[in-house]
Amino acid sequence: MSKTSRICAFALPLPVYHGFDYAVDEVSNYQPGIRAELPFGRGNKIGIRLPGNPSEEGERELKAAIVPLDEQPVLSSHLLELGQWMAEYYCQPLGEVLFFCLPGYLRKSQTQTETRLRCWKLDSIDPQLEQSLQTRAPRQHQLLQALRDKPQGMTAAELRSIHANWRQPLSALEQQGLVSSHWQEALPATRLPLQQACTLTADQQQVYDRIRAESQQFLVHLIEGVTGSGKTEIYLDLMQDVIARGQQIIYLVPEIGLTPQLLGRLQQRLGPVVVTSHSAQTEWQRYQAWDQFRRAAARVMLGTRSALFAQSDDIGLIIIDEEHDSSYRQQDGVRYHARDVAIKRAQMLDIPIILGSATPSLETLYNLARPHYRLHKLEQRVNRSPPPSIQLIDCSQQPLTGGCSPQLLQAIRQHLAAEGQVLLFLNRRGFAPVVMCHDCGWQASCFQCDARMTLHQAQNQLICHHCGHRLPMPVKCPDCGQSALQHYGIGTEQLQDFLQQQFTGVEVIRIDRDTVSSAQQVEHKMQALQQARPCILVGTQMLAKGHDYPHITLVGILDADQALYSSFYRAGERLAQTVLQVAGRAGRADKKGQALLQTAFPSHPLMQGLRDQTYAELVQPMLDERKLIGFPPYVRVVSFQVDALSLDLALDKLQQVRQLLMPLLSEDEIKLVGPIPALMARRVGRYRAQLTLMADNFAQLRQVLQQALPQIQALRNTRKSQLTIEVDPVDL
Numbered sequence: 001m002s003k004t005s006r007i008c009a010f011a012l013p014l015p016v017y018h019g020f021d022y023a024v025d026e027v028s029n030y031q032p033g034i035r036a037e038l039p040f041g042r043g044n045k046i047g048i049r050l051p052g053n054p055s056e057e058g059e060r061e062l063k064a065a066i067v068p069l070d071e072q073p074v075l076s077s078h079l080l081e082l083g084q085w086m087a088e089y090y091c092q093p094l095g096e097v098l099f100f101c102l103p104g105y106l107r108k109s110q111t112q113t114e115t116r117l118r119c120w121k122l123d124s125i126d127p128q129l130e131q132s133l134q135t136r137a138p139r140q141h142q143l144l145q146a147l148r149d150k151p152q153g154m155t156a157a158e159l160r161s162i163h164a165n166w167r168q169p170l171s172a173l174e175q176q177g178l179v180s181s182h183w184q185e186a187l188p189a190t191r192l193p194l195q196q197a198c199t200l201t202a203d204q205q206q207v208y209d210r211i212r213a214e215s216q217q218f219l220v221h222l223i224e225g226v227t228g229s230g231k232t233e234i235y236l237d238l239m240q241d242v243i244a245r246g247q248q249i250i251y252l253v254p255e256i257g258l259t260p261q262l263l264g265r266l267q268q269r270l271g272p273v274v275v276t277s278h279s280a281q282t283e284w285q286r287y288q289a290w291d292q293f294r295r296a297a298a299r300v301m302l303g304t305r306s307a308l309f310a311q312s313d314d315i316g317l318i319i320i321d322e323e324h325d326s327s328y329r330q331q332d333g334v335r336y337h338a339r340d341v342a343i344k345r346a347q348m349l350d351i352p353i354i355l356g357s358a359t360p361s362l363e364t365l366y367n368l369a370r371p372h373y374r375l376h377k378l379e380q381r382v383n384r385s386p387p388p389s390i391q392l393i394d395c396s397q398q399p400l401t402g403g404c405s406p407q408l409l410q411a412i413r414q415h416l417a418a419e420g421q422v423l424l425f426l427n428r429r430g431f432a433p434v435v436m437c438h439d440c441g442w443q444a445s446c447f448q449c450d451a452r453m454t455l456h457q458a459q460n461q462l463i464c465h466h467c468g469h470r471l472p473m474p475v476k477c478p479d480c481g482q483s484a485l486q487h488y489g490i491g492t493e494q495l496q497d498f499l500q501q502q503f504t505g506v507e508v509i510r511i512d513r514d515t516v517s518s519a520q521q522v523e524h525k526m527q528a529l530q531q532a533r534p535c536i537l538v539g540t541q542m543l544a545k546g547h548d549y550p551h552i553t554l555v556g557i558l559d560a561d562q563a564l565y566s567s568f569y570r571a572g573e574r575l576a577q578t579v580l581q582v583a584g585r586a587g588r589a590d591k592k593g594q595a596l597l598q599t600a601f602p603s604h605p606l607m608q609g610l611r612d613q614t615y616a617e618l619v620q621p622m623l624d625e626r627k628l629i630g631f632p633p634y635v636r637v638v639s640f641q642v643d644a645l646s647l648d649l650a651l652d653k654l655q656q657v658r659q660l661l662m663p664l665l666s667e668d669e670i671k672l673v674g675p676i677p678a679l680m681a682r683r684v685g686r687y688r689a690q691l692t693l694m695a696d697n698f699a700q701l702r703q704v705l706q707q708a709l710p711q712i713q714a715l716r717n718t719r720k721s722q723l724t725i726e727v728d729p730v731d732l
């Protein structure tokens with residue numbers, strides 16, 4: 001090893017909480033954020049150079065880094081800092097977090113490949129030379145003619161379509177100085193014409209002005225407004241300003257079903273400067289978008305939660321649409337909340353961040369009291385049609401057929417007759433959720449989960465929605481062998497069948513995970529709805545988000561009662577958000593809408609509230625209650641979860657964690673609950689239990705964590721039992 005070598009720390013994608021030191025002889029080749037191939041164990045691994053001054057090599061015999069993989073860092077110093085903050089805040093291994101912040105393409109040993117397209121152009125042509133080529137080199141001549149027809153240039157794919165063996169004649173043309181090449185950006189194209197901004201309404205203008213007035217500093221702007229109140233239009237105007245200043249924008253949406261329509265809308269206003277990043281894309285597509293954004297060829301990064309880690313030197317604005325949506329929380333791998341990390345990123349960059357929602361999360365409403373939060377309300381829809389009021393249908397005293405009450409069926413009939421479209425929301429897929437034997441009481445449950453299996457009739461199978469396990473539907477009860485099995489309850493498959501029988505000749509479209517698997521398929525299915533002919537749309541949560549259905553006049557919500565007896569402490573909040581979101585789909589454009597909510601508990605305060613109150617009025621008592629019983633957002637929570645081969649193993653490991661924490665909890669300001677089995681303790685054959693820390697004061701909680709973490713993290717994770725830590729978990 002040469003004398004000049006230095007020690008640099010690298011993060012490796014491993015479940016460990018520290019960096020690894022390696023000797024490096026040419027430090028300038030290993031700037032922070034550069035990936036390098038490193039010897040590790042018996043093989044090699046990729047690491048990312050961490051910030052921090054390299055130290056002189058001391059006594060230790062260190063392995064030497066093998067080779068840098070990058071010329072320029074894959075993580076800017078700002079993203080390295082954000083990643084370090086995330087790792088610390090969420091108690092996640094630094095290497096795993098940093099690798100997570102990279103596009104998948106760069107998590108392996110791929111180099112930073114060029115994402116622009118090489119493009120060849122005809123520079124000059126001498127008629128004599130051309131003529132001689134015709135006889136002397138017919139392939140060159142053929143390419144020459146094609147290039148003349150395309151003055152903007154041709155890509156490799158286009159040249160290949162002229163001639164399969166195009167490379168050799170093309171380079172001959174290049175050598176003669178007739179053709180030259182350049183790099184061309186391959187940004188997502190649009191055929192839509194550019195559109196002028198529309199004149200904002202007075203309400204929109206006010207919100208726009210207030211955000212614009214403070215556009216050069218960190219502030220969290222909550223725009224609270226129902227669907228159709230013109231939030232997106234305000235974002236568009238603000239984005240135009242940011243782009244005009246030469247800066248870039250990150251725009252997050254909860255689900256990709258939303259983006260095809262939205263992408264078109266952004267391109268129409270901002271031009272072909274928008275790239276997208278979401279899980280339905282290939283690794284290459286996501287890397288390409290990342291690279292285009294990094295080089296500022298694209299000005300807007302539109303995507304789902306991980307698009308937040310797009311790299312840029314000059315972001316001017318972050319937008320989080322539908323900020324209340326639960327999909328911003330990642331529940332496996334690196335556990336983080338994209339909205340909260342986005343707020344941190346905006347703070348580090350000292351730029352504004354906009355949160356948009358018709359039904360803001362209780363966390364955000366609670367945070368409004370903090371000095372750097374601003375609330376902007378849009379009280380009306382742009383077209384002034386009020387959102388439909390919600391009517392309750394009492395179904396406690398009457399039989400339902402196909403999950404529908406007579407009043408609901410009557411309303412569907414009326415709306416279809418008036419050429420309206422109907423949306424029925426039922427958040428349960430499959431045909432029936434319960435299958436049992438009348439004689440002996442046997443129930444179809446999953447052999448590896450604490451869960452029932454759902455009947456899917458078209459496939460004649462029982463399916464566990466938690467692990468995906470499938471069985472053929474038994475003809476007779478497997479236990480007593482006596483009788484045929486009965487099914488109870490209604491899922492979307494059955495609802496669709498039933499409605500199809502009731503309303504012959506009317507198209508019944510079903511949208512759930514069994515009928516659509518990609519954004520394109522959703523778009524395809526939705527096309528029927530763009531025409532103004534009567535039809536019925538049946539679907540799960542997938543329907544609640546984003547789409548614009550101009551002709552829907554009736555929304556029916558079936559089986560919302562599940563939320564009333566759920567043990568999930570956010571169930572009420574979720575129900576209110578979903579119901580208002582789904583009901584908001586009725587009656588856009590010029591058609592007045594109606595929303596019906598079926599419930600067996602019409603006098604329950606939540607149901608009454610949904611009928612009579614605004615969202616703000618509805619959630620205030622929920623906030624009060626959480627304060628009273630000491631739940632988030634009034635307390636901060638860190639939970640330790642173990643997933644093990646047996647429940648005893650899970651509880652044992654958590655008991656060890658408890659032992660480590662107990663001595664640190666002198667004051668009773670920090671509560672320790674558990675270990676207890678998780679709600680659905682058995683899942684895919686493994687058992688889960690949890691231990692929860694709760695405190696009013698986050699600083700105190702952090703202090704305890706910081707002291708205990710090294711020992712907790714040292715508890716060995718094996719296949720038998722795995723410990724994960726969740727900071728701000730969604731559930732308790």
Ligand code: ADP
Nearest residue numbers: 198199200201226227228229230231232233382
């Ligand atoms: P939101 O994002 O709150 O759902 P949008 O911005 O999508 O609302 O606006 C709803 C509809 O109203 C869209 O079709 C949009 O084009 C239209 N719209 C919004 N603002 C205006 C305006 N100032 N003038 C005319 N149409 C508008």
Ligand code: ZN
Nearest residue numbers: 437440477480
């Ligand atoms: Zn039986």
Ligand code: ZN
Nearest residue numbers: 446449464467
């Ligand atoms: Zn299962």
